[in-house]
Amino acid sequence: SYIGEDGGEKGWPKRFPFCGGAFQSPIDFHSDVLQYDSTLSPIELQGYNVSSGEQFVLTNNGHSVKMSLLPSMLIRSLPSQYTAAQLHFHWGNRNKQEGSEHTVGGKHFAAELHIVHYNSDRYPDLQAAMDKSDGLAVLAVLLEIGSFNPSYDKIFHHIQNVKYKDQETFIPGFNVQALLPDQLDEYFRYEGSLTTPPCFPSVLWTVFRKPVQVSEEQLLALETALFCTQPDDPSPLEMVNNFRKIQEFDERLVSVSFR
Numbered sequence: 586s587y588i589g590e591d592g593g594e595k596g597w598p599k600r601f602p603f604c605g606g607a608f609q610s611p612i613d614f615h616s617d618v619l620q621y622d623s624t625l626s627p628i629e630l631q632g633y634n635v636s637s638g639e640q641f642v643l644t645n646n647g648h649s650v651k652m653s654l655l656p657s658m659l660i661r662s663l664p665s666q667y668t669a670a671q672l673h674f675h676w677g678n679r680n681k682q683e684g685s686e687h688t689v690g691g692k693h694f695a696a697e698l699h700i701v702h703y704n705s706d707r708y709p710d711l712q713a714a715m716d717k718s719d720g721l722a723v724l725a726v727l728l729e730i731g732s733f734n735p736s737y738d739k740i741f742h743h744i745q746n747v748k749y750k751d752q753e754t755f756i757p758g759f760n761v762q763a764l765l766p767d768q769l770d771e772y773f774r775y776e777g778s779l780t781t782p783p784c785f786p787s788v789l790w791t792v793f794r795k796p797v798q799v800s801e802e803q804l805l806a807l808e809t810a811l812f813c814t815q816p817d818d819p820s821p822l823e824m825v826n827n828f829r830k831i832q833e834f835d836e837r838l839v840s841v842s843f844r
């Protein structure tokens with residue numbers, strides 16, 4: 586949980602020691618920690634344009650809303666090949682739409698998309714990779730309020746069908762790359778962790794510099810429709826503010842692909 590008697594995220598390390606350990610995410614990107622790296626090449630994807638004959642599964646897992654991805658979807662531009670497993674979101678609430686996990690110069694964005702991949706050169710699946718230091722690569726997109734985004738609506742349109750924990754629905758294939766900003770060459774890169782328990786320090790993070798716009802109505806659909814609880818629960822718990830606080834970033838640097 587992000588709130589509650591157990592201290593919310595402050596209580597995570599008791600049951601999940603890695604959450605109190607090193608290389609934790611998310612972090613703030615401010616000028617003191619940024620270092621230009623000319624070797625960071627544009628992110629290259631393969632198989633992201635999925636035909637409408639294929640299907641994704643959208644699930645309310647009680648912490649977020651996640652969509653399964655296909656094993657044919659790959660990141661090609663990293664030293665190992667990484668295969669897509671799922672994508673999910675983090676967001677705030679209707680009064681304070683500051684729900685991104687990563688921040689830039691201390692500033693929160695409205696929400697954040699994470700596309701989780703595992704190192705398929707070395708591991709058979711996400712489960713086997715998630716506790717390995719070279720196991721995961723997450724692509725992150727910062728979301729800000731602006732114009733209506735038809736690509737994001739291909740997911741948000743189905744949120745009504747997964748209002749409660751453990752509900753699932755199918756989404757026809759679409760071009761998942763259209764969820765990313767146009768500039769795949771400008772990003773922040775660092776080694777960090779899963780932002781939820783068990784907080785394994787296994788993630789190579791790529792956070793795109795340019796945010797993507799979604800409309801306020803679209804964001805509200807995410808913020809108001811979902812519950813952490815099952816339909817028969819007498820005290821429904823809204824799924825809001827499912828972002829982790831900024832973590833300490835001592836003696837680490839963030840590589841940036843842009844000047």
Ligand code: SG4
Pocket residue numbers: 646648649650651671673699701715723778779780781788
């Ligand atoms: C969310 O809770 C996802 O629903 C989880 O996905 C995900 O765990 C977790 O966030 C941490 O991922 O990119 N924010 S993050 O660091 O991908 C994993 C599932 O539970 C292992 C499948």
Ligand code: ZN
Pocket residue numbers: 673674675699780
């Ligand atoms: Zn995430």
